[in-house]
Amino acid sequence: MTKQEVRAAILAKLAVRPEDTVWDVGAGTGSVAVELALAARQGRAYAVEYKAEACALIEENRRRFGAWNLRLVRGTAPEALEELPLPDAVFIGGSGGRLEEIVGAVLAKNPKARLCVSAIALETLSSALDIFSALDLDAEVTQIAVSRAKPGGRLHLLLANNPVFLLSACRETGL
Amino acid sequence: MTKQEVRAAILAKLAVRPEDTVWDVGAGTGSVAVELALAARQGRAYAVEYKAEACALIEENRRRFGAWNLRLVRGTAPEALEELPLPDAVFIGGSGGRLEEIVGAVLAKNPKARLCVSAIALETLSSALDIFSALDLDAEVTQIAVSRAKPGGRLHLLLANNPVFLLSACRETGL
Amino acid sequence: MTKQEVRAAILAKLAVRPEDTVWDVGAGTGSVAVELALAARQGRAYAVEYKAEACALIEENRRRFGAWNLRLVRGTAPEALEELPLPDAVFIGGSGGRLEEIVGAVLAKNPKARLCVSAIALETLSSALDIFSALDLDAEVTQIAVSRAKPGGRLHLLLANNPVFLLSACRETGL
Amino acid sequence: MTKQEVRAAILAKLAVRPEDTVWDVGAGTGSVAVELALAARQGRAYAVEYKAEACALIEENRRRFGAWNLRLVRGTAPEALEELPLPDAVFIGGSGGRLEEIVGAVLAKNPKARLCVSAIALETLSSALDIFSALDLDAEVTQIAVSRAKPGGRLHLLLANNPVFLLSACRETGL
Numbered sequence: 001m002t003k004q005e006v007r008a009a010i011l012a013k014l015a016v017r018p019e020d021t022v023w024d025v026g027a028g029t030g031s032v033a034v035e036l037a038l039a040a041r042q043g044r045a046y047a048v049e050y051k052a053e054a055c056a057l058i059e060e061n062r063r064r065f066g067a068w069n070l071r072l073v074r075g076t077a078p079e080a081l082e083e084l085p086l087p088d089a090v091f092i093g094g095s096g097g098r099l100e101e102i103v104g105a106v107l108a109k110n111p112k113a114r115l116c117v118s119a120i121a122l123e124t125l126s127s128a129l130d131i132f133s134a135l136d137l138d139a140e141v142t143q144i145a146v147s148r149a150k151p152g153g154r155l156h157l158l159l160a161n162n163p164v165f166l167l168s169a170c171r172e173t174g175l
Numbered sequence: 176m177t178k179q180e181v182r183a184a185i186l187a188k189l190a191v192r193p194e195d196t197v198w199d200v201g202a203g204t205g206s207v208a209v210e211l212a213l214a215a216r217q218g219r220a221y222a223v224e225y226k227a228e229a230c231a232l233i234e235e236n237r238r239r240f241g242a243w244n245l246r247l248v249r250g251t252a253p254e255a256l257e258e259l260p261l262p263d264a265v266f267i268g269g270s271g272g273r274l275e276e277i278v279g280a281v282l283a284k285n286p287k288a289r290l291c292v293s294a295i296a297l298e299t300l301s302s303a304l305d306i307f308s309a310l311d312l313d314a315e316v317t318q319i320a321v322s323r324a325k326p327g328g329r330l331h332l333l334l335a336n337n338p339v340f341l342l343s344a345c346r347e348t349g350l
Numbered sequence: 351m352t353k354q355e356v357r358a359a360i361l362a363k364l365a366v367r368p369e370d371t372v373w374d375v376g377a378g379t380g381s382v383a384v385e386l387a388l389a390a391r392q393g394r395a396y397a398v399e400y401k402a403e404a405c406a407l408i409e410e411n412r413r414r415f416g417a418w419n420l421r422l423v424r425g426t427a428p429e430a431l432e433e434l435p436l437p438d439a440v441f442i443g444g445s446g447g448r449l450e451e452i453v454g455a456v457l458a459k460n461p462k463a464r465l466c467v468s469a470i471a472l473e474t475l476s477s478a479l480d481i482f483s484a485l486d487l488d489a490e491v492t493q494i495a496v497s498r499a500k501p502g503g504r505l506h507l508l509l510a511n512n513p514v515f516l517l518s519a520c521r522e523t524g525l
Numbered sequence: 526m527t528k529q530e531v532r533a534a535i536l537a538k539l540a541v542r543p544e545d546t547v548w549d550v551g552a553g554t555g556s557v558a559v560e561l562a563l564a565a566r567q568g569r570a571y572a573v574e575y576k577a578e579a580c581a582l583i584e585e586n587r588r589r590f591g592a593w594n595l596r597l598v599r600g601t602a603p604e605a606l607e608e609l610p611l612p613d614a615v616f617i618g619g620s621g622g623r624l625e626e627i628v629g630a631v632l633a634k635n636p637k638a639r640l641c642v643s644a645i646a647l648e649t650l651s652s653a654l655d656i657f658s659a660l661d662l663d664a665e666v667t668q669i670a671v672s673r674a675k676p677g678g679r680l681h682l683l684l685a686n687n688p689v690f691l692l693s694a695c696r697e698t699g700l
Contacts, residue, residue, distance in 0.1 A: 126651030151313035301476030488676035501663035
């Protein structure tokens, strides 16, 4: 599950506004999708995911957090993106190795869509950099490393989460 | 100025809702205060600051980002907090060495206020831990380290921002 | 066990020379003690530890890495330090809450000893800062955060180790 | 200049022994080369560098730290590597975009050489990963992030150094 601080950074980088249409591609547990939906509460949010177990979690999190404007789209990107309405902002948390096609599909719908891609693997980071560069999109790359000490103990021991890379870009603004 | 990712984490930790009353104590440039105000857009935000130059920046950022529900309170905490309405969530970005009194003043107004304190200096971190512990508040401590590569260059060089500690707590929930 | 990069930093901060007498107080598994011994190969190294299981590991690591100039001292600091020869450099990896006495015992033996203390808990960091400051020792504080991707996989996923604080000081040089 | 903790990690990853022959390719200021030379004090160290200003610094650091077994090789890699004796361990801190040829030249001299490459730019990291993988070398990737509070102040403010990636590999051992 994407951790709180990283989710918050994704929302900030996508600059989600209340009326936006937002997509979460490769939504996993839906932790980011729910936050996107709550931030775009007068708009619509779409979580694209093909794994059955993850889909069940997304539905559960949708109910649990009252993200009623979030729709689960069962399927594989980029095919499943065809039917979706034009997005203002798109988070890509998983691409199944088809990041280039997915970014292409997003920009075909809306060339000015605000994009954010997360990468845990160095290979994903590097391929995302190549794809953004080939599309002439200037990506800002951010690495977020969070450590946390749980409340309640006698001693506060800093425990590290694994670092996450975020690439964000927008054709219009250079973001 | 507090960086984007850290501002986003502060808002997430304070769980700001649209109708909340929020305070930013030691508001500095107002970068956090403006975001608090925008997140509490049906509520009210108060930025407490005594330095003239910082106050000018807060007013400028208020206008620039349309944070019309943000009020600048010129003065020193905790004295300046007396007149303010009961807060739901309070960020303390600067305390002038009077953190204990400030936290006390916040909890006197609302014992269930959600609190977040940022610390750059190890001494501030340690004194905040002591104060929270003396008040029997279980603090979650988070350290956020962000590195960033600017868009537009031929090479993406990761440049580190200085790490920031955030302590967050809430009497009711243990947060 | 202290990780490779942190062990290397400790050795660098202690500036261990081949003829040095070095102590490792609270030696745990002996991973640092063995490296100290190998760096001071014409000198002598002492690992102070009271837990039986840890002592067995130290003896095992001593043999495994051929650290023949390392002597295990079974006992509790600062008492067990009494009998040891004057140290040039001392690493304190565990103090059982008696850091002040231990630092005092080190400096009583050699006021110019080079010191390095590691801290995982924020409370240890803060108490070490206080103790160094009370002794008028200027401590350099370093936080080391290491992430690692294991070789051999198809993807390189960065996995974070928990961050470690090192405090180092030396009366003579200010280090 | 490569910082102390990163230099120490490089030496640890290269597992330099007193009798080793070591190379520093793209030696810059010579800060790593000097440490390699001191670690291989019964062996020989070679610093390969073509920039005049950097060469002057290497000579100066050689004298300053008494690294008498360090020889400066003025020239460009991989050409300048031809004349050098078979290396046990090689650090590549700069490659001028010719990393593949340089790694090839090292392995042609000694297929079992221990290698460590540093990368600041994400593009260098990614190209180094590709090169190691094409050569069927399993690289361990480490990212080191160091923050430091200077001694002597009233408050200890953690200031971040930029993070560094180290790739290390050795055909024989998988390191």
